[in-house]
Structure formats: C-alpha cells, structure tokens
Amino acid sequence: MxxxxxxxxxxxxxxxxxxxxxxxxxxxxxxxxxxxxxxxxxxxxxxxxxxxxxxxxxxxxxxxxxxxxxxxxxxxxxxxxxxxxxxxxxxxxxxxxxxxxxxxxxxxxxxxxxxxxxxxxxxxxxxxxxxxxxxxxxxxxxxxxxxxxxxxxxxxxxxxxxxxxxxxxxxxxxxxxxxxxxxxxxxxxxxxxxQPPHALVVIGSNATSRALLRLAGALGWQTTLVDNDPRRLDVSDLPARPATCCAEPARLCETVAFDLQTSVMVVTHSLARDTAYLRALEDVPLAYVGALSSRERAARLLDELEAPEWALHAPAGLDIGANTPEEIALAIVAEILAVQRARAGGPLRVKAGTIHA
Structure with missing residues (x-):
C-alpha cells in the first residue's frame, strides 16, 4: 500500500x-x-x-x-x-x-x-x-x-x-x-x-535522539522532541524540523498528543528521568515504547513500572552491532518497523514464504 x-x-x-x-x-x-x-x-x-x-x-x-x-x-x-x-x-x-x-x-x-x-x-x-x-x-x-x-x-x-x-x-x-x-x-x-503517518516522540535531547529524529523524518514520520530543559530543544540543525516540547514528566500527556500510531523512545541518559517519563505513559496505549539502556538498567526500569499498556523494549533496537548514534538510531527504527508490522526482524534469506506480505 x-x-x-x-x-x-x-x-x-x-x-x-x-x-x-x-x-x-x-x-x-x-x-x-x-x-x-x-x-x-x-x-x-x-x-x-x-x-x-x-x-x-x-x-x-x-x-x-x-x-x-x-x-x-x-x-x-x-x-x-x-x-x-x-x-x-x-x-x-x-x-x-x-x-x-x-x-x-x-x-x-x-x-x-x-x-x-x-x-x-x-x-x-x-x-x-x-x-x-x-x-x-x-x-x-x-x-x-x-x-x-x-x-x-x-x-x-x-x-x-x-x-x-x-x-x-x-x-x-x-x-x-x-x-x-x-x-x-x-x-x-x-x-x-x-493509516495516518507514524509518529515518533523522542524524550531527551542528545546525539542519539537527533540521529533518531533525522532517520524518522526521512521516513516521513511525524516527529517530536521532548526535553525538560528548553536550552536543549534547538532543532535548527535537523533537515526535517520536528515539533518540540519542553515538559516535565507530570505534564507530558497534557502537552503531547499520543495515539496507537505513536512510538516513544526515552533517551534522557538519566535513570530517574527515564523512569518518571515512562510512568507518565503507563496508561497511554502506544505502538511502541523503548528505552536506551543496558540489560541491568532495563531491569531496573521494569521494576519501577506498574502495569503499562505496552511492553517496554529495553535495550531498544535490533541486534546489528550498532555503535555510533546513527547506527543505534537505525537499529531502533528497524525494531519499531518490525513491531509495527508484526515481524521478527530476522534476515530475509532464512524467511519462509512471501517476503513483503
């Protein structure tokens, strides 16, 4: 389609x-x-x-x-x-x-x-x-x-x-x-x-989040950058300008619109802030929720959550050996697409049946 x-x-x-x-x-x-x-x-x-x-x-x-x-x-x-x-x-x-x-x-x-x-x-x-x-x-x-x-x-x-x-x-x-x-x-x-365009909300402004926004913009997704510090919301260097929102976790759902075609990535590099933003989203149905983290950090995030409407993808991304911010962004966007389309994300050469069904 x-x-x-x-x-x-x-x-x-x-x-x-x-x-x-x-x-x-x-x-x-x-x-x-x-x-x-x-x-x-x-x-x-x-x-x-x-x-x-x-x-x-x-x-x-x-x-x-x-x-x-x-x-x-x-x-x-x-x-x-x-x-x-x-x-x-x-x-x-x-x-x-x-x-x-x-x-x-x-x-x-x-x-x-x-x-x-x-x-x-x-x-x-x-x-x-x-x-x-x-x-x-x-x-x-x-x-x-x-x-x-x-x-x-x-x-x-x-x-x-x-x-x-x-x-x-x-x-x-x-x-x-x-x-x-x-x-x-x-x-x-x-x-x-x-379907309306997929939306990606990235929480936390840094090199990885900007790489995510660039790639999502190239795919035609609607993009929003959220941070609790207005000084970190300058997006003049991004070709497809995302919307920006300065919001603490408690006001996140008041200032950003979410729906079932929206994915959220939390990349604040602060365990406490990541946890607070994820808690604010617990009752919101979403297409995908991910966090940039190690396995140990992911376990700590999950321990802090009650019963969210979504499964937390942490560490976020497919296993492609990503290292740079751009490679990490590619791994995360690939996982979002796989989840969105109910795919496992494995290599096409081992897939049985039609490839693009």
Whole structure:
C-alpha cells in the first residue's frame, strides 16, 4: 500500500496539476501474487512527458506501466493491465521475481481528483484511520473508477450501492479486492486501509535522539522532541524540523498528543528521568515504547513500572552491532518497523514464504 508519506506526496502532486484536460495518469496496483516489488494499494502518478511521482520499482515493470499510462492520458480511457504467465510474460521474465500483478491505470486531472483526495487529506492531517473503496470494474469490464472514503463513522464522499456495500465490511488489514454482487451484475472494489503517518516522540535531547529524529523524518514520520530543559530543544540543525516540547514528566500527556500510531523512545541518559517519563505513559496505549539502556538498567526500569499498556523494549533496537548514534538510531527504527508490522526482524534469506506480505 502507499504509505502516509507517499499519499502526502501524491496529493501535493495532483493539486499541482493544471486544470482542464487530463495531464497525468494514476497507476494503482490492485492485485499481486507471489513476490512483487510492491503490494496492492500502491500508487504512482505518471505525467504526460513520462515523469513519475512515487516510483513503483524503477525497473522494467515500471517502464512498461509508464508507457501504458501515457497512452491512457492520450486516450482518456482507464485501462487494466495484467502481468502474468499469459500476459506481459516478457516483463515478468526480465523482472525475475516470479510474481504476478494487476494494475489499474486511469487518466486524472486536478478537478476530478479532489472530491476523494480532499477528505483523505483531512484524515491524514487529523490522524484519523480511514478505509478507501475504489469501484473499478463491473462484470469484468474496467470502468472509470469511483471512490468513497469512510473514517469509521460515515462515508465522506457520495457513494453508490457497490461502494456502500464494500465499506460495510470490516476494515481490512491490507488492500484487497472484494466482489460485490448487485442486481445487474458483479462489481469489483479495491478496499484498503489508510493509516495516518507514524509518529515518533523522542524524550531527551542528545546525539542519539537527533540521529533518531533525522532517520524518522526521512521516513516521513511525524516527529517530536521532548526535553525538560528548553536550552536543549534547538532543532535548527535537523533537515526535517520536528515539533518540540519542553515538559516535565507530570505534564507530558497534557502537552503531547499520543495515539496507537505513536512510538516513544526515552533517551534522557538519566535513570530517574527515564523512569518518571515512562510512568507518565503507563496508561497511554502506544505502538511502541523503548528505552536506551543496558540489560541491568532495563531491569531496573521494569521494576519501577506498574502495569503499562505496552511492553517496554529495553535495550531498544535490533541486534546489528550498532555503535555510533546513527547506527543505534537505525537499529531502533528497524525494531519499531518490525513491531509495527508484526515481524521478527530476522534476515530475509532464512524467511519462509512471501517476503513483503
């Protein structure tokens, strides 16, 4: 699926399109099987001159998709392309992954895109999870897609029966095509979750926390630096400026917003302050909570906690032999991703089954 950061990039690119005739095409992976470069729900915007926004792979499949997208821009009609043993085999052989995929390509212009992009943009900005439904085929015939977005309480854009029926289903964990039977045939709808950007709150300003903020910013995460000393909150040297908050532990939850898409790293280098900040978060459901520590220090931290809503990851990070602040940050961010996606974090060469499921 497209990440929150990719959605942000796509929305900005679509808003920058000229008004009028289609000047770009949107390519969406609607189905994948086996090993593929990205999974269903991933999107790429293709301009008429071949420039792309949010590359899918950069390889042979992308080149073929771009050429077909340019034809869609010229023709003004949507197209569904399948790459498998029966169609596009030469592309698959060059790709060498052994997977199969189906791509929906549609002409797009700024005015036609805004009815569904505007509420999606609002969900991302307001950190509200949502479900996006894309109706793209009727009785096996590709049609101009229609979309509806639900944020758990209502459908934000006008929806037809096929979209309303699809959105009445439980929210999926990943993008999937559902078949919706109707009175005059069978509709196909791509149903996918839209998650707000992951947020990382780093407590304690030092070399390691700044390395963490740089890496998280590069991933498109929302970042916040917390410290109880305002003199340590100068972030002018960071390329993606995080929010800053001067707060003692007792006021942490009053001044920083937390949710289930938020990770917290405590790196104050003070056992007493680490303990106080962790205690302040005990009743707050979070995606991940970690502390920079030795095993002995981690045991002391755990002894001071009551019954937190989360498991404390301490010492934080995957075992990659990290030594420098940047390497430590990489190990921690990798563990956050593994926890977020329910992965063990081991080497891919020993993993059975699909790699990017």
């Amino acid at each position: 497209s990440s929150a950061a990719e959605w942000r990039t796509l929305i900005d690119a679509v808003n920058g399109l000229p008004e009028g005739a289609p000047a770009a095409a949107l390519a969406t992976l609607i189905r994948t099987r086996g090993s593929t470069f990205r999974r269903a729900g991933t999107r790429m915007l293709v301009h008429a001159d071949g420039r792309v926004v949010c590359e899918l792979s950069g390889g042979c499949p992308q080149r073929d998709i771009v050429e077909r997208a340019r034809a869609v821009i010229r023709d003004g009609r949507p197209l569904q392309v399948t790459y498998n043993a029966e169609s596009g085999l030469d592309v698959l052989m060059e790709m060498g992954c052994g997977g199969e995929l189906e791509v929906l390509i549609e002409p797009i212009e700024r005015t036609s895109a805004m009815p569904w992009l505007a509420p999606l943009d609002a969900c991302l900005r307001e950190r509200r999870p949502a479900t996006l439904a894309t109706w793209f085929a009727h009785d096996g015939v590709t049609m101009a897609p229609r979309r509806a977005l639900a944020d758990g309480t209502q459908v934000d854009t006008p929806a037809c029966d096929a979209l309303r029926t699809a959105l009445a289903r439980p929210r999926p964990d990943r993008a999937t095509v559902v078949a919706v039977p109707g009175t005059d045939g069978r509709d196909e709808v791509l149903l996918e979750p839209v």
